[in-house]
Amino acid sequence: MTPKLFLVCALAALSFSFSGCANNTIPPAALQLQKDTLADRQLQTRRFETEDEKALLIAGSGVLQDLGFNLDESETQLGVLVGSKKRDATDAGQMAGAIAMAVLFGSDMAVDKDQLIRASLVTKQSKNGGYLLRITFQRVVWNNKGVISKIQAIKDNDIYVQFFDKLSKAVFLDAQEI
Amino acid sequence: MLKKFNSLTKCFTFLIGATFMLTGCITTGEAVLDSKNNKSQVELRSIQSRAFDTADREKTLRSVIATLQDLSFVIDKADMDLGSISGTKLDGYSLRMTVSVLPRGEQRLIVRANASYNQTPVLEPKPYQDFFIALEKAMFLTAQAVD
Numbered sequence: 489m490t491p492k493l494f495l496v497c498a499l500a501a502l503s504f505s506f507s508g509c510a511n512n513t514i515p516p517a518a519l520q521l522q523k524d525t526l527a528d529r530q531l532q533t534r535r536f537e538t539e540d541e542k543a544l545l546i547a548g549s550g551v552l553q554d555l556g557f558n559l560d561e562s563e564t565q566l567g568v569l570v571g572s573k574k575r576d577a578t579d580a581g582q583m584a585g586a587i588a589m590a591v592l593f594g595s596d597m598a599v600d601k602d603q604l605i606r607a608s609l610v611t612k613q614s615k616n617g618g619y620l621l622r623i624t625f626q627r628v629v630w631n632n633k634g635v636i637s638k639i640q641a642i643k644d645n646d647i648y649v650q651f652f653d654k655l656s657k658a659v660f661l662d663a664q665e666i
Numbered sequence: 667m668l669k670k671f672n673s674l675t676k677c678f679t680f681l682i683g684a685t686f687m688l689t690g691c692i693t694t695g696e697a698v699l700d701s702k703n704n705k706s707q708v709e710l711r712s713i714q715s716r717a718f719d720t721a722d723r724e725k726t727l728r729s730v731i732a733t734l735q736d737l738s739f740v741i742d743k744a745d746m747d748l749g750s751i752s753g754t755k756l757d758g759y760s761l762r763m764t765v766s767v768l769p770r771g772e773q774r775l776i777v778r779a780n781a782s783y784n785q786t787p788v789l790e791p792k793p794y795q796d797f798f799i800a801l802e803k804a805m806f807l808t809a810q811a812v813d
Contacts, residue, residue, distance in 0.1 A: 512786040518737075518761055519781075519796040521803070525736050532735070563744035566727055566751075570741055608741035608753075610731055622732075626740045626756045639756045641738050 531645060533622040534652050535614050536659060541567055544619050547658040548609045554654060557607055567611035567619075577603035577629045598631040600638070623651055703789050713791045715778040716798045716809035723749060723767055726775050729804040730765045737800060739763065760784055763797075776812060777801065 536544055542564060549559060549569050557571030577600040586597040605627045614620045625642035696702045705713070720726060730751050731741060739753035739761075749768060755761040763781040770776045779797055781788040788794075798809040 512784045514761065514781070514783040514786075514788050514790070514793050515759070516792070518755070518757075518759075518783070519793045519800065521736060521800050528738070529736060561741075561743050563746055565746040566724070566731065566744045568731065568741055568744040570743070606740050606754075608735075610735060610741065612728055612732060622735055624735055624738075624740050626754070628756065639758060639760060641740075641756055 528643065529622070531643070531648050532624055533620050534655070535616065535618050535620050537618045538659070539618070541611050541613070541619050544611050544621060544659070545569060545609075547655060548611070548621060548623075551651065551655045551658045552607060552609065554658070555651070557605075569609040570607070571609075572604060572606045574602060574604050577601055598633045598635065598637065600629050601632040603627050603629045603638075605642070621655070623648065700787050703787060705789050710789070711778070712812060713789070713794055714780050715776055715812045716801075717770060717812050718775050718777060718805060718807050718809060719773060720775055720805070720807060721769070721773050723769065723775060726767045726777065726805065727751060729801060730767065730777065733797070733801045733804045734763065734765070736804070737797070761788075777809070 538544055545562075545564055545567060549562075549571075552559065552569065552571045555573075556575075557573050559569065559571050561570035562568065579600055582599050586599045589595045589597045605625060607623060607625050610622045612620045612622070625647065627638065627640060627642055628636060629638035631637040692702050718726065724746065727744070727746065727749060731744065734741060734751065734753040737755065738757065739755045741751065741753045742762075743750070743752040745751075748766070750764060750766040752762070752764045755763075761781060761783050763779060765777060765779045768776045768778070777798075779794060781793065781797075802809050
């Protein structure tokens with residue numbers, strides 16, 4: 489082995505050592521309020537004309553159950569409920585793409601398979617009377633090779649609208665004891 | 667003879683490479699104790715803590731929850747008795763944070779936060795400054811350095 493080759497090998501080993509234990513740095517904006525913070529808050533929050541925080545939390549936990557969530561954590565004194573569920577993450581479009589790639593190029597493209605969806609529901613007294621309820625969702629998706637493919641907050645407008653529709657019904661049903 | 671020398675050189679290169687890789691990584695002890703960071707316990711607490719002129723622990727904890735939600739966290743755990751809140755932010759990365767609220771004297775509370783970005787502890791002062799700026803807004807109170 490020539491000294492030159494030896495140097496190349498040593499440098500390669502050094503670069504492997506960096507890639508193996510990468511130095512992770514937090515993105516600068518990770519803990520800063522953003523322009524869309526207010527819009528997100530409005531999307532995820534509704535005010536309920538009630539003075540009974542506990543009843544609102546019970547209605548909220550009922551809706552989480554309606555949506556198939558299992559309760560992981562609760563702290564009624566602080567108005568917090570946390571739930572999660574595991575679901576199929578197969579996407580028809582992605583599957584079609586993978587099949588096309590396999591047929592055309594014989595490649596084995598990874599496709600999304602499983603996901604863990606988490607939700608936290610928080611109630612808080614409103615300055616305008618009644619209670620505010622804020623729900624936030626996030627998910628982790630694994631592909632068919634067992635590798636995490638997505639790790640994200642869920643900010644789909646329609647999901648929040650549907651959640652609050654169901655919650656409004658639940659509050660009404662609970663109030664009527666139906 | 668030359669062949670033997672070549673294989674010895676290769677072996678030596680491999681060992682050097684392996685040593686570099688090992689020095690890049692951390693031991694179990696270093697991972698458990700986070701002892702590889704060069705911050706002292708006092709320095710770390712100072713970066714991660716602020717004092718607020720209020721005795722209302724519940725309101726402070728609820729403000730912490732609201733701030734975490736504003737910062738796109740989903741709450742993992744909340745405990746009124748312990749005075750601690752944990753949450754996770756997922757945005758192409760995983761940022762986990764625990765915030766505890768402890769009384770200091772009659773009229774003051776200490777809020778301490780610690781965060782992990784993916785598998786790395788967050789030790790820089792700036793992200794904590796950002797968090798306390800957001801918390802100040804939710805609490806309508808000024809965050810003061812802990813003396």
